[in-house]
Amino acid sequence: MSKKIFTPTKEFEELLPQDYKDLVNNGPYNAPKTIDDLGSFKEITEPHPHCAGCGVSLGIRLGLASLPSPEDTIIIGTPGCSYFALSQSALNYSCTAFGNQNSVASGLKRMLSIRYPQKNKDVVVMVGDGGVADIGLDYTLHSWFRGEKITTVMLDNEVYGNTGGQESGMSPKGKVLNMAPAGKKFNKIPVFEMAKTAGCRYAVKVTVASPKKLGAAIRRAVLIAREVGPTYVQVYTPCPTNLKFSPNQTIANAKDAEKNFYVYEEYMTEEAGACLSKIGELKEKV
Amino acid sequence: MIQEKYRVLPGPEGFITPSAAMMGVVLPDSGYSLVEGDIVPEAQAVELIANKLINAKNAVICPGPLLMWQWAESAAAKAAAVKELAETCGAKILPMPDYRQKRINPAAEISPNHPNVTIMNNNFDVCVFAGMHSHHANMALRLIRGGTSCYTIALCDYAACEEAMVSLRDVDAGKIKTITRKVNDMKRNSGYLPSRG
Numbered sequence: 001m002s003k004k005i006f007t008p009t010k011e012f013e014e015l016l017p018q019d020y021k022d023l024v025n026n027g028p029y030n031a032p033k034t035i036d037d038l039g040s041f042k043e044i045t046e047p048h049p050h051c052a053g054c055g056v057s058l059g060i061r062l063g064l065a066s067l068p069s070p071e072d073t074i075i076i077g078t079p080g081c082s083y084f085a086l087s088q089s090a091l092n093y094s095c096t097a098f099g100n101q102n103s104v105a106s107g108l109k110r111m112l113s114i115r116y117p118q119k120n121k122d123v124v125v126m127v128g129d130g131g132v133a134d135i136g137l138d139y140t141l142h143s144w145f146r147g148e149k150i151t152t153v154m155l156d157n158e159v160y161g162n163t164g165g166q167e168s169g170m171s172p173k174g175k176v177l178n179m180a181p182a183g184k185k186f187n188k189i190p191v192f193e194m195a196k197t198a199g200c201r202y203a204v205k206v207t208v209a210s211p212k213k214l215g216a217a218i219r220r221a222v223l224i225a226r227e228v229g230p231t232y233v234q235v236y237t238p239c240p241t242n243l244k245f246s247p248n249q250t251i252a253n254a255k256d257a258e259k260n261f262y263v264y265e266e267y268m269t270e271e272a273g274a275c276l277s278k279i280g281e282l283k284e285k286v
Numbered sequence: 287m288i289q290e291k292y293r294v295l296p297g298p299e300g301f302i303t304p305s306a307a308m309m310g311v312v313l314p315d316s317g318y319s320l321v322e323g324d325i326v327p328e329a330q331a332v333e334l335i336a337n338k339l340i341n342a343k344n345a346v347i348c349p350g351p352l353l354m355w356q357w358a359e360s361a362a363a364k365a366a367a368v369k370e371l372a373e374t375c376g377a378k379i380l381p382m383p384d385y386r387q388k389r390i391n392p393a394a395e396i397s398p399n400h401p402n403v404t405i406m407n408n409n410f411d412v413c414v415f416a417g418m419h420s421h422h423a424n425m426a427l428r429l430i431r432g433g434t435s436c437y438t439i440a441l442c443d444y445a446a447c448e449e450a451m452v453s454l455r456d457v458d459a460g461k462i463k464t465i466t467r468k469v470n471d472m473k474r475n476s477g478y479l480p481s482r483g
Contacts, residue, residue: 007356011365012349012381017394020383046388088388 006030006071019046023090029071035215038065048085053247055237055254056128058208059155060085063126063235066215067091068222073122074112076105078136080128081161081239099136101125102143105150113149120226125152129170130160133189137169144198144230151225152200152232153218154191157239165242172261177242192265195232201272202228205265207236209254213264220281224272231272236262294323294451296435303432305424306448313445313455320446320453331452332461335414335439336375336468338452340476342412342437345377346405348396350418352443354383360458361417367462368416368441375469377414380404385422401426402433415450416441416457424449 006029008016016024022042023029033041044064050057060082067073074092077083078101086093096104105123112121132140132154140152158175160166165178169189176183195203202224204217214235221231238253240246245253258264268276292309311323319331339345353365372379385398392407405413413436415423420442427438427449440450441457454461 005355005357008354009356009362009365011362011369012354012379015379015381016354016383017381017391046386088386090384090386 027090028065028067032067032069033065034219035062035065035211044070044090045085046088046090048088050081050084051239051241051247053240053250054081055208055239055250056081056155056157056161057085058250059214059235059237060089060126062208062211062214063153063218064089064091066218067122067124068219069120069122072120073124073222074108076101076108076123076125076127078127078131080130081157082126082128082131082155084162086126099131099134100139101127101131101136102140102148102150102152105152106143106146106148109148109150122222122226123150124222125150127152127154128161129154129156129158129168133169133191137189137191141194141198144195144200144232147199147229149225149227149229150231151218151221152195152230153221154232154234155237156234157237157242158188159239159242161239161242192232192234195234196267200230200232200267201225201269202231203233203265203267205234205236205262207254207258207262207264208238209251209258210264217266220268220276223279223281224268224275227275228269228272292323294320294431294448296437296451297431298434299432301432303428305428311448313448316456319455320448320450322451323448328454331454332465332468334452335454335465336472338412338437338439339371339375339377339414339465340469340472342375342377344408344410345375345412345414346396346408346410347372347377347379347414347416348382348401348418349379349416350382350423351384352419353417354381363459364417364462367459367466371414371462371466371469374466377412378408378410380408382418382426385419398422398426400429402429405430405434405436410436412437412439414439414441415447416462417443420444420447423447 027042045061070091077086077095079098105125109123156170158171167180167184171184173187174183192205206214206217217233221233225231236257294306314325318325319328380396382396382398387399390397392404396404438450440447440453442455446453446455
């Protein structure tokens with residue numbers, strides 16, 4: 001893709017709505033930004049219809065602000081809460097049939113590598129826990145087994161949020177939800193551990209309460225996926241609507257999770273570590 | 287049972303608007319155009335477009351991403367031609383810079399996902415789509431046909447668009463300039479402009 005795609009034609013430049021002018025003049029395309037720059041540039045994300053205090057929307061905002069080269073990134077999604085903000089974001093986005101995201105991402109990555117052999121085209125799967133751990137688990141695992149050079153980001157709100165609160169594989173055992181009144185009967189699926197076993201070269205478990213860690217994880221995951229192989233970032237994004245807490249308690253809830261049951265963890269293979277050292281990414285302490 | 291030929295006419299066609307292709311409307315070959323579902327010689331369609339634009343009470347031209355962004359050399363020439371056409375026929379320009387389903391200001395841009403609402407909000411009676419990808423133009427034009435009485439015109443780079451009431455195919459800057467010349471000729475003939483020479 002050429003950067004010309006973000007250059008307006010002279011004839012219609014004045015007619016561009018203001019948010020596009022902001023993206024062109026002060027967006028993250030030509031001068032990559034990080035989450036440290038949030039508030040000082042026009043973000044890729046737009047006002048979205050997520051519930052107040054939504055952890056998923058925060059995860060998406062932080063995740064998109066951390067992409068190393070958004071103009072050369074395509075996000076692959078699947079139905080669920082994440083769709084609402086991602087479909088409005090100003091970067092390439094494709095929503096797949098539920099659960100198919102890693103298969104579609106694999107195909108796209110291979111196609112882009114053939115079409116643009118000299119250029120890095122990042123394919124990032126960004127979906128909810130239902131997409132990764134339940135309906136798309138087989139496709140996700142197989143993409144990792146095959147060593148596809150894609151990044152998978154799970155926005156884990158531990159529930160099927162937009163369909164009324166059914167339990168997902170990632171809901172903790174015993175969790176009572178709107179549509180699981182007797183409580184969940186089995187443990188949270190250990191997708192993070194499965195990622196390591198299945199061949200992910202880099203995997204991180206993080207919450208939205210730690211934006212710097214989250215930002216570094218996404219950035220590293222994308223950079224490693226370019227060179228080495230599949231990467232996985234599991235982000236805890238609590239849902240005030242279904243987990244029944246006040247919308248202004250999202251960060252507090254995530255902080256609590258980070259201390260107790262969602263402790264930060266970073267795993268990388270030697271090859272992935274060498275890749276990060278080579279490009280100078282390991283110097284950054286998070 | 288003899289089925290009546292389906293006509294692609296101004297709506298409102300209804301909540302579930304049938305796709306023109308499913309109703310038997312086929313795309314024209316090179317040198318021909320579509321007018322309300324019929325294949326006609328291109329010159330006839332150009333004349334009708336000029337007529338509709340000049341007689342419109344409130345016309346709008348909606349340049350899509352292929353005209354809004356400088357992605358190819360041809361984009362600038364075509365954008366200039368579209369702008370000249372809008373100025374000649376006094377049409378408003380409402381851009382559609384991309385197809386995101388985001389919040390829009392209907393006075394500044396046409397909604398990609400609810401174009402019918404933007405059309406109704408502004409009371410447009412003639413609407414021209416140019417520089418839009420076919421997959422999106424098809425859906426947007428059908429929405430407009432379904433929910434409004436606006437007369438739709440598609441200036442297509444490729445094989446024309448059956449969802450518009452009038453559609454030209456293989457449109458480049460030259461073909462848009464032909465429409466502009468036709469508009470000027472009609473203005474002259476009707477006394478709006480001084481005659482040539």
